[in-house]
Amino acid sequence: MIKKIVVVGSGVMGRGIAYVSAVGGFRTVLVDISEEQLTNALSELEKVFQKGIEKGKISAAQQEEAKGLLSYSTELADAVIDADLVIEAVPEKKEIKQQVFETIAQHANESCFFATNTSTMSPTEIGSYTNRPERLIAMHFFNPVYKMPLVEIVRGLETSDETAEVVSNAARQMGKETVVVNEFPGFVTSRISTLVGNEAFYMLQEGVGTPEEIDKAIKLGLNYPMGPFELVDMVGLDVRLNNLKYLHEKLGEKYRPAPLLEQYVKAGRLGRKTGRGVYDYGKKEVLK
Ligand SMILES: NC(=O)c1ccc[n+]([C@@H]2O[C@H](COP(=O)([O-])OP(=O)(O)OC[C@H]3O[C@@H](n4cnc5c(N)ncnc54)[C@H](O)[C@@H]3O)[C@@H](O)[C@H]2O)c1
8 A cells, every 4th residue: 555655856747746645645755856946846835735725625734734744855765765656757868767766776665666757758668777667657647737637657568457556546546537558659648749739839930820829729729728839838848849859759750849849948948937938927937
């Protein structure tokens, strides 16, 4: 049974995962190499807790309980020693994920389950960075984690049925719906959303319309809750570009990143997190 969860990486996703984990009743440690990121995560989660109360999603007592279950650390090796489940949410870079999982596998006990929040990478390959690939699965959360209802659970080649079941149960205890699918680059959701998002950049580059017009057309004409540019500003243009590069390599030409997206990333226009992406936010935005 899962009692203690360690979330590795306290960025956009990790802090949201730590929130739903603590609210779900798990003892939760949020780990990062950066003290500054942990401090930012702490102050942002304060606001998320506050909003949760204002909107009647959690009670003051639930908030207190969840806060009591949540702690922050820069010591990955120590944090995972008695963990039942480790959820990794570090940047989408092979070398970083490999180094993190090697450390986790070395220090976690044999009964610990491992999950990666990768958007696109192979859970089979990430499992190979541990000496227990049958205990690893992808747990793909969506941004913002505390709002989005789904966790897409993706089995690698060696993932055991027990791992799929235990991790699905943990996601449900966090208040999420689940789908369990088999590995293929991009899974179900990233494969579609990167393609739509990339096409929108090609349209912008071709002068088909302004970002506002393209977003409005997609929202009102196709009944999407957000336009592709609103979404990419939230996801992070750098994160999207990394995903596209990976899918381009694995699935071919249709995923070639739009040059305009590459240019925005080079200019540091990474989305809400830097105050400017496709749209200008004036000042640095936090999760809403
Ligand atoms: N942003 C999204 O909308 C989104 C959605 C679904 C999945 N994902 C995936 O989630 C993962 C994390 O993405 P993100 O957007 O939260 O990234 P992010 O850049 O916001 O955060 C990554 C965090 O990891 C920390 N980190 C880096 N190296 C580390 C290490 N060795 N040990 C511990 N912490 C380390 C960084 O300091 C940073 O705080 C990626 O795999 C991404 O593809 C992102």
